[in-house]
Amino acid sequence: MSTFSIGDTEFLRDGRPHQIISGAIHYFRVHPDQWQDRIRKARLMGLNTVETYVAWNAHEPRRGEWDATGWNDLGRFLDLVREEGMDAIVRPGPYICAEWHNGGLPTWLAADENTLRTSDPAYLADVADYLRRVYEIVAPRQIQHGGPVVLVQIENEYGAYGSDREYLEELVRITKDSGISVPLTTVDQPVDRMLADGSLAGLHRTGSFGSRIPERLATLREHQATGPLMCSEFWDGWFDWWGGVHHTTEVATVAEDLDALLAAGASVNIYMFHGGTNFGLTNGANHKGRYLPLVTSYDYDAPLDEAGNPTEKYYALRDVIAKHAPVPDELPEPAVPAPSFTVPLRNIGTWTDAGTAAPASAEHPATFDALEHLSALVRYDVELPELSAPATLTVEDARDLAWVRVDGQSIGILARTRHDHTITVPPGKILSILVEDQGRVNYGPRLGEEKGLIGTPLLNGDPLRGWRSTPLDVAATAAVITARDTEASAESEAGAAPSAWIGEFELPDASDLFLDTAGWGKGYAFMNGFFLGRYWRNGPQRTLYIPAPAARRETNRLVVLELEHLLKPRAQFLPGLELGDREE
Template identity: 70%
Template sequence: MSTFSIGQTDFLRDGAPHRILSGAIHYFRVHPDLWADRIRKAKLMGLNTIETYVAWNAHEPRRGEWDVTGANDLGRFLDLIAAEGMDAIVRPGPYICAEWHNGGLPVWLTGMAVDLRSSDERYLTEVTAYLRRVYEIVAPRQIDRGGRVVLVQIENEYGAYGSDARYLEELVRVTKDAGITVPLTTVDQPLDRMLEDGSLDTLHRTGSFGSRVAERLATLREHQSTGPLMCSEFWDGWFDWWGGVHHTTDAATAASDLDALLAAGASVNIYMFHGGTNFGTTNGANHKGRYLPLATSYDYDAPLDEAGNPTAKFHAFREVLAKYTSVPTDAVAAATPAPEFAVPLTPGGSWTDAAPAASLSEAPPTFDALGTLDPLVRYETSLDGRGGLLSFTEVRDLAWVSVDGVSVGRISRSLGERALAIPAGETLSVLVEDQGRVNYDHHLGEEKGLIGPALLDGAPLTGWTATPVAAAAEAALTPVRAGTPTMWQGSFELDAGADLFLETTGWGKGFAFVNGFALGRYWRTGPAQTLYVPAPVTHAGRNTVTVLELEHLLSAEATFVSAPLLGPHEE
């Protein structure tokens, strides 16, 4: 057994000074068959620790349905870290941000009308049950019980959200009662108010930043007067949103900042070491005055790219780390081109027409009121021959409007739209997509769908049906009907399983699957124009590709290219 503690100036491992050199890998963003590869490459770069968040809504999407299998097997992920001879840091939230949908909080929780991230007893009851389940996995894997977990974080950048000390105290109590004995930390941006509000004096404060190292460490030291300094999120890149650019940072500059951090004697967690992918519909969204849904790729311009290949930043960081620790001399293989080929696609049917009609209601219900986790809901009502200006208080987040089966336009939340002129007709259909739940600040938990009264020329439109629509490769089909979203399918042969990059530039907007595995959303607006296909998803012989297209394909073809196309870089 080993010990891990916090001394007057350093972390102490078995009583000796120890520096944490960590990198972030989110197990829920990486195919589980690739976890060991990504962990091994972190060690080869010179790191000694892996950090991960725990995504509550990945483990319990529906209340009481707790899942720790497959991609949610946190215990296996921690065991693989230990098998590589590395330590682990666990950040269970319950709120994680992470550019992950709803900041990691389950939709069923945020729909309970509780005060989130507070000492509200109803909220704490649910959080306590969640944390106890997580700690059942983490506690026996702590370093003083023969495992390799050395730190556990309380909440996440709480000073940017609130200042409820009793809430933090309750999280600490639950954590300790569950048998967590390793040091407990908090993280906040190095601003006085955030560092003060986001922690307790009984916890070890750390910072999150990616530049101006000396200044930010000095601010952190003002609030953490003893013990080691640590940057728990050293931002080495950034995330992308639809309609933006692919964010990158200069490798040499990032390496210089890392060098400055380590030269100051600080410990570090590189955020991210390997970003991975927002598979399926797991992307979050930002809203700092404008709603911006985040892209499927979470490449983050990290040392390991989305497909797990070393980048220039990997080698630059490795050189820096070699000045402060012993770095393995094993070679790290460079990226090799992925197979290139094209597959014709044939229409399979109108996939949004397959679900049974929902019950009638006066006003269009929200996704949350329907209890659906599907990304789409089709709303319909009778126009009785009328037309005019259709308006809503807000559309969350993107709506395709048709009258009598003919498309008449689109309403975009990101563009600030909430109204559309429609022609006279009999049946109004509004297909609404939840493009990703906001993962930051006080937009957490907001409802999705058609919000507020639905009006036609100022008069209420009533008598709505609302039908959730699953985005799944095995969705049932009906014959193709003009103006409806359509499923397209194709097949291809491989000699062996391989990483692939599915190009989407010839398509509009929708969801793609390979062999039933949900790759994620695509959108012509970019920046990313490829979807990453992990090698374990594919196999020798016949493979299938399925596209659920919400608008129209310019090219009825699935093209696989040799490398990712993540879009124009930020200059």
């Protein structure tokens, strides 16, 4: 039986000093058929450990509907880590941030943000149920039971959010009562207040940082007087948001900082080793004075790129690790270009009335949360009073992007990123507002905020009442569109928005593909029913990554749900990733 513990100055594995050299892979951002490949490449870079968050809202999107199969099979992921001869670190939150929608918290939790991440009894009851389910998977896979798990983290950067010690104490109690006996850790940025507020006596404090190594370690040591120093989030890259740039970091600088960490005897978890993809509608958003939704790619400028290919950074960090620990002689296979080809798209017509649920009628617009709606769109319709001249429509908040129409004619857009709240409305009969949830905020006090039309819109200062709120399930709509694809034109021109498009093609062999969206507007794409995610001409991201398991040797079907204007009615596939202009 192996053991793992914390000594006076070092981690102890089977009683011997041990330096953790870990990398982050989020199983929920990688196709399950590719888990083994990514874990193997982690070992070949010289890592001895793989770390993952657990995303509560991936496992339980609706209360009581727990799923730990397929994409959510955490047990299988940990078993693959063990089979590769590596250790594992599990960070179940319940809050994870991770640039993942709502920071991993399910939307069905109490909407009042003040109850989240506190000792509120109702919140803790739900958290206890969640953690016990996770620990049913993790506990038998601890190192003393022959499994890979050597550390479990309590909460996540809690010192940046709150200071409720009773909350942390309850998380520790649930964790220990569930059979977790490996060392428990916390992580916070190396700021005195955060390190003090985010942990408890008996928990091992670690840091999250990507530079100024000696200074950060010194601050961490002030708060963790004994035991090993560990940077459990060594930021080797960064994330991107729509309308921004593709963030990258200097390879040489990252390598130097990693060298400094390892030379100091510190343990490390590289965040990220492989970022993967925010498939479907799983991207988060930031809001630090301005709402910024994050892109579909979570490439993160990591050692393995979004498609799992080794980068220059991979080999540079491998060379650094080789100075401090054994590294396998074997190297991963180099990347090969993906097939490049073009496929015409057929226009299937409009799609925002396909696959919709029954509308909810009320005096006020219903939020996504009130509708218990987990997809991206809700359409709001209301009868307009008789107008003799254009009027001013004022909304309290449109979260997050709203296309406004009167009698089917577009009159403009309300964008949260621009702080839009008013628009001029011409005389007409029916006002329709299609609202997109562009991603739930994943960090800070806006966790759990509602989506949709917030409050009651005003027309020339008077409340508009009598709304119909219709949820639109994007994935269900794609399935309906596919089923009704019978009378589509073989040669279609770009049509009025919103429009649905289908293209078909064959492949000689299943392969990763890179779908170019530069000629499209804004919308969603599906390959053989697999939800690739969002695209937007706003950039920086240009390609959607299609993992090889989602493609077929036989006929493949691409479905595109365009919200604005498809400028080029074709799908072009590129040889590799195009993630946008880099930060200068």
